[in-house]
Amino acid sequence: MASSLQAAPAFVQLAAHPVRWRLLTLLAAGDHRVRELVELVGQPQNLVSYHLRLLRGGGLVTARRSTFDARDSYYHLDLERCAQELADTGAVLHPALRLDPAPPSPPSSAAHAGRPVVLFTCTGNSARSPIAEALLRHHAGGRVEVTSAGSHPRPRLHPYAVHLLRERHGIDLIDQRPRHVDTMAGRRFDYVISLCDKVREVCPDIGGHPRRLHWSIPDPATPSRTEGAGSPAFARTMEEIDTRIRYLLPVLTPQEVSS
Structure with a gap:
């Protein structure tokens, strides 16, 4: 048979x-x-x-x-x-x-020597990169040093980004201002992560030979043919960035996540 x-x-x-x-x-x-x-x-x-x-x-x-x-x-x-x-x-x-996802490790407020240093970049540093900066800092709980900057920074953070971060994650960025990538000169970074396609092409090299990653995420403030540029677009962008951050964190802090 x-x-x-x-x-x-x-x-x-x-x-x-x-x-x-x-x-x-x-x-x-x-x-x-x-x-x-x-x-x-x-x-x-x-x-x-x-x-x-x-x-x-x-x-x-x-x-x-x-x-x-x-x-x-x-x-x-x-x-x-x-x-x-x-x-x-x-x-x-x-x-x-069945491989169930491991529970997230608890955040720690203590400073860690030798913690990885991450720079997020986008064009205006008004939405995507400050969202990524805020969410990585929030999820890492002191285990990662993180900042963000733009090639052509806007005068202020986009109000939708500020509102949604406060509403969904309790993160207050009301006093943060966009930064220019030139202000990052001389700093050491382990990772430089670009979040828009334009800045990936025009952003100057960062010293210290960091690992460069790219996340191709459209600007939620720019209307497209399929969706507007209002709060729903920002919410979808924030969800995508949050997912990528959660999968990035075990790469940045493998020992602490597994301990």
Whole structure:
């Protein structure tokens, strides 16, 4: 009697291919354009594009047009979807192998020697980068030193950003003002994370050889054809940044998160 064979879960089939696994690991760190992925993977562009289409079809990867050059697209790994797929895959093999997300480590108000230093950048330093700065400081609880700056800072923070941070997280930025990236000269950073496509291209190099990551997040203050630039756009932007921050924190403080 022939035995019935059960196909491996879709996540396993997608992730098991060496090229797709390499793409997933690269996108887990930050967003990339196709030509950058081609260079990093070392495979022809048509092959990389083919595997990206499969990952997009599986819901693991999304693409977003560059707000700096609309001919380009940035690819982004949906970490929340990956976490759920991994949990479901474990449960398929055995119920006891479901991988539930680890609870967040409790914040600490104590200063930590040698804590990582992070700089968030965007163009105006009025919404995305100060939101990221505030949320990382909030979630890290003193374990990370963080600031933000812009290539062309606005006169003040956007009122929607200030309002939503206070309403949803109890964070008060009423007295904070946008900063210019030039004011960061001479400071040491372990990570420099750009949140808009334009600043990624025009931001000057930061000394000290920090690790540079990119999060391609549209400006919520700029209306698009599909949504306005009001409070809902800011709320969606804040949710996306908050998700990325939560997955960044274990990378920044792996020992403390695991302890």
